[in-house]
Amino acid sequence: MLMNRRTVMAGAAALAAGRASAQGSGAPIRIGLLHDLSGPFAGAGSVPLFQGAEIAIELFNERGGVDGRLVQAVSADSQSRAEVAINEAERLIGQERVDVVIGVYSSAHAVPLAQRMQAAGKILWINSAIATAVLKGKNFTTIFRPTVHSDQYGEGSVMFLSEHCERTTRIAPGNFKLGIIYEDGPYGVGVATALEANANRVGMPIALKEGYSATAPDLSTLVTKLRRERPDAILQVGYNPDITLFLRQAKSGGLRTRMVIGHGAGYSQIDRLTETFGREIDHFCNVDPAATQMLSPERLTPQARELQQILLDRFRARTRSNDPPTHASMGFNNTWVFLEHVLKPAVRQGGGSVEAMRTAALAVDIPVGGTIQGYGVKFRPPGDEMAGQNERSIAVVMQFENAKSIVRWPTPIAAGPPVMPLPASSPFALR
Amino acid sequence: MEGATLSLEGIRAGYGDFQALFDVGLKVSPGEAVGVVGPNGAGKTTLLRVISGMLRPKAGTARFGSTDIAATPAHMLPGIGIAHVPENRRLFPHLTVEENLKVGAYIPAARRRYAEREAYVFDMFPRLKERRHQLAGTMSGGEQQMCAIGRALMSSPRILLLDEPSAGLAPLVVAQVFALVQRIRAEGLTVLIVEQNVAQVLRVVDRAYVLDAGHVVAEGSSAALASDPKIRSAFLGGH
């Protein structure tokens, strides 16, 4: 019998909490958690994504699960390799007999998994993989993605710049040159494509658009080319080791510009960036779903506010992190939405069948402010071009200031106008 | 360094299933020059390889002074005074002459006397001194043979094993090489030389063994062997 240690431990811990047994009836509900816990993606955000999901399940069980039935997580490691992800999905649905798999960090894994899960008639709940192409035009019915998709990143940074560039830099959007650089994985390519499309839409010129491998040992040529093209803003899409390498080489290569905008992944790990660059990254911007601590609690519903505090306390206690990465919020938030708003009603009303979960998912209607990341949840229905995508997900533009992130866009929820262009104190600012 | 006697008794040796030497016995006393002659494939090279530890005998004893050769790792043998100039010289062609000599002086005792030994070798082979910075592989065959002998002499050996020093050399050069051998032995160094060129070698050695198909078929003083009609007819062209 293949038995997962973590399964046993999670189950035992939940039982030890003891609240359930009193009310309890019924077998535990098994749910697959699939993340990259080893390999390059692990350090690029997949681990906090997993930890967030675990905290959500732990909390859900402490609160009694679904009328006493606890959720039992069966975790699996896809090792940053697509074929391992496929094997694990086969094992989770075939051997572990789960009806739901939650997680999936990389879009390259989400593509085959979505297809496989749809064919097997199981639910895939994508917490992170953001490439628009994962869902677009696929007509999936059992695949759901509560988080943002790559087109929204592109929209976020281009709209943000076009709203603010003329006022702050005296350059009209039509003359404000962009330099787009991206890692050549699905995430980088997806966001970069959206950036280009949005820039074309608002008429912003693109001075350079170039991909690079996230494992490249040197990016100085890219720095040289950017220096030649003199973009007014540099938009980077990358993981951690490559953005650190780029920023380091950009600084020593004398690259200067008016604004640097990152797009999640590497740029969402502000602790890590601060560790390396200190305050030199102040006033850089980052587009991402908001990490929960960036949102002022009064903008959230009381329930969301409570969850926000629980996540922050528990995540900090677990990892001694100063500023939990966005992925922790994503993992917790999206898993919580599933447990509370899909699983619970589906078990109560439909016996927990896949069909009941599907119906429950399509019925979810959480208003803006109702989740800890600020966005609401409402899935696009079957037949829609983006069926399964949360239409209320939002990517916000935030700005780093002293190791904290402050929301700057969309303007209605912004905590004030951005600091732009980069002030003279920044080593990346134009002189 | 004082002399030591090399003695082999009942040596059997070969490669895999192939046996090259059958119960070979041989003795070289200090200060002697001894030759081993015989046709191609008689096992002459194998014999030298046994003495310098490159090949382990399957049976028999091999001693140099008080050392059991068969029980000593090959790389320890230069330390007790055995120097082997192998077949085809086996120089390091991409190293300079001087560097080849330096490798020859690798053992600690030789390193301490490097300058002295180098002067000795350069005195014996003035050509090597001229070409000390030249790559060994770019020299003529005779020069390479001198370099190989010089390399062996760097370790201050007590016995010098020479394998076919005349192979592939022009007759004039062969004469030069044998003149050198004569000079070396005149300085008191023990020499064991393996050759196909029987006429030449018998002129420079005191005694010789005749090896054929892995067996010692004759032995004696070089004068006796040179006049032995059987040897003459077998190896010296029969006149």
Added chain:
Amino acid sequence: MDPFLLEAIVNGILLGGVFALPVLGLNLVFGVVDVVWLCYAELVMVGMYCVWFLHTQAGWPLSLAFAACLPVVAMLGLLLHLLVVKPLLGSPPITQVLATGGVLFILQGGAMLTFGTDFRSLGVEMPPMEVGEIFVSGTKLVAFVAALVSAAGLWAFLKFTYVGTAIRAIARDREVMPLMGVDPQRIYLVASAVGGGLAGLAACLLVVQLDVHPFIGLSFGPITFMICVMGGLGNMLGGFLAAFLMGVIISTGGFWWNTEMSYVVAFVFFIVVMFARPRGLFAR
């Protein structure tokens, strides 16, 4: 000349400096022991973790951490030789290569277990230098000079010491070495230790430029092997020059075309070189 192109070329040469030390180490081990260490880049990774740990976690001064890294990785090279390579000396090359490939997994897995999968950064930096319109990273320049100095040191070791000369000799003819009183096994040990030490040295120069994580070896491992082969396996000077050639090709390829395709250019160039000079660009 276009100053930006010039900058790309300079950057390529500096990049060559990054490749040069691992190439030298790999070449040394290959030339002497006749075995390719597939896990060489992972030895560098261990060295980088070593410096990172000693400096940021144990609080040692950087110079001391550097000094400690060398013997640690040299030791690792020795162990690799004694435990894995030595028992396989008589085996076909593919078996040896694959055994060191197994060590690659061990080192990656060990690093994950010990340090986790996070990216670790040393956070050391030097100001850039500006010459005309060209910017040169101070860190890279220092690393480059250090690589040159180390290469010169290695050259002197090989040229002027008895062991070094024996190392160069053994690369051509290992059977004859015992006749000179040289124990090949000891030379293998020395070469493995020096090869490991070079990986440690490379780690010191890399850790100030790149973040370390368990998979960092993938970034420069394959290209290192190719450079080694391009210069001629066992040919130290050839490998050293090929490192700079490859650096410039990647850099200018990226400049004229794009960063992604620069590696295609480099690999195609490598294959063409192999066809033209099957024993390496600088084979004698």
Added chain:
Amino acid sequence: MIRAAIALLAVLAALPLFGLPEYFLHLGIATMLSAVACTGWAMMGRFGLVSFGHGAFIGIAAYTMALLWNYAGLTPWIGLPAGVALGMAAAALLAYPCFRLRVVGHYFALVTLAAGEIVRILIVALRNITGGSLGMTPRLSPDNALAAMQLGKHGFWWLAVLVWAFALLTWWWIDRSMSARALTAISEDEDAAASIGIRVTREKMMITLISAGFAALGGALGAQYRLYLNPESLAGIGISLQIVFGALAGGMYSMLGPTVGAAFTIALEETLRVSFGTAFIGAAPLVYGVLLVLFILFLPRGIVGWFERRR
């Protein structure tokens, strides 16, 4: 012997009918197809022709097949052979100059490694056609699954058994041909072989093409089975080395060696990952590496080679 082989095939073919769980069916298909690739690799590997670039041929074959289907609607039943042919052509293009110009040993291994990486990067870079690193999925055709070679697990199981048997049969046939003896002679001493009239380049080309062909066949079928293509797992260093590991662990000198190796490495990877689970990240590759080294040290001729020697 032949009877035993037929019986074994019959048992294998019947297995899915006895309700083998889906996950094991999945692993079985993956194992057999990977065994085809490993067997292909070992066909040349055992003669001292070590390639680190079989991923290149797999990538070319798989993408050709899928692109023909998605863009031209050509069924994979034709697209697969076409892709395999193209993969073999690439192998010829690479191998011919190598053999003529005497690029051998480590040099040959590294040239093939570079070729694998080139194919991988090109697939990534040509993302407008290939989907880049996001990968691509063959267009689904539920109404016409058979023509589209979208067979489901049982169908693919039988297809895999068939292809695997074909690979072994080819091995058996090579072993009995003159070529095997010629190649053995070549691997021992190329010049000597040439001097006794063996056409060295021709023999080497032939075995290389067969080898590349089987690797491409196994790999491309695997992609079709998963209905997903990805440059990382079909081209480049990762897959190329994986094949070599499998072949070597099982034993590249015996007919069943690569198969046993493929089964062993997949089983080991799955077991380690599942049993260590998510508790000790890094333990699985660590143990995998340790076992691999121990295997090579103590079973240098692989698992099957070891058994053969004991017999």
